[in-house]
Amino acid sequence: xxxVTQMEGPVxxxxxxxxxxxxxxxxxxxxxxxxxxxYPGEGLQLxxxxxxxxxxxxxxxFEATYRKETTxxxxxxxxxxxxxxxxxxxxxxxxxxxxxxxxxxGPGTSLSVIP
Amino acid sequence: xxxxxxxxxHLVMGMTNKKxxxxxxxxxxxxxxxxxQSAKKPLELMFVYSLEERVENNSVxxxxxxxxxxxxxxxxxxxxxxxxDSALYLCASSQDLSYEQYFGPxxxxxxx
Numbered sequence: 460x461x462x463v464t465q466m467e468g469p470v471x472x473x474x475x476x477x478x479x480x481x482x483x484x485x486x487x488x489x490x491x492x493x494x495x496x497x498y499p500g501e502g503l504q505l506x507x508x509x510x511x512x513x514x515x516x517x518x519x520x521f522e523a524t525y526r527k528e529t530t531x532x533x534x535x536x537x538x539x540x541x542x543x544x545x546x547x548x549x550x551x552x553x554x555x556x557x558x559x560x561x562x563x564x565g566p567g568t569s570l571s572v573i574p
Numbered sequence: 575x576x577x578x579x580x581x582x583x584h585l586v587m588g589m590t591n592k593k594x595x596x597x598x599x600x601x602x603x604x605x606x607x608x609x610x611q612s613a614k615k616p617l618e619l620m621f622v623y624s625l626e627e628r629v630e631n632n633s634v635x636x637x638x639x640x641x642x643x644x645x646x647x648x649x650x651x652x653x654x655x656x657x658x659d660s661a662l663y664l665c666a667s668s669q670d671l672s673y674e675q676y677f678g679p680x681x682x683x684x685x686x
Contacts, residue, residue, distance in 0.1 A: 562672070
């Protein structure tokens with residue numbers, strides 16, 4: 460079945476450091492890919508998305524490129540801030556695959572940014 | 575403001591109580607979801623509704639009972655819960671199945 464794998468956390472970075480959170484997926488169809496963010500005490504928020512190969516999603520300085528050849532959707536940001544401290548979830552939806560009726564979430568990666 | 579609201583935000587209940595969680599979406603979406611989020615565990619999908627019909631029930635214990643009276647409202651009725659049911663319960667909605675989901679802030683449930 461469809462699945463999402465994320466790098467294990469927690470990740471701790473200093474302010475202004477470069478961020479990469481790896482995400483790879485397995486899907487039988489042609490999924491859409493998402494990154495969600497969850498700030499402390501809140502629900503998940505859609506951060507960015509990409510719906511086909513080579514698309515780049517971007518928002519709030521974060522970027523991720525849909526790489527079909529490596530089945531990856533890594534999240535990057537050039538300079539993190541303390542306010543970026545949160546848990547990040549990679550996810551996919553696959554309307555023509557086994558997860559046709561839902562979004563599949565990865566386990567989440569906790570990021571802490573220290574001043 | 576995500577367009578999905580949940581009440582109450584916090585709930586403490588004893589194991590013999592009956593309570594309900596409420597979710598409302600103001601986005602005109604057709605699908606709604608309940609998730610359970612426990613510490614150190616992946617997000618668990620509990621129930622999926624599409625056009626007010628339940629389309630998925632992921633082997634959830636019967637002490638959790640969902641209700642979707644219309645496409646804007648979703649309830650989770652709770653009775654005879656166990657301490658291990660303490661968690662953050664998240665509601666989400668989407669335009670249709672497989673579209674990106676929009677989440678509410680969650681209800682933090684503690685079972686004593």
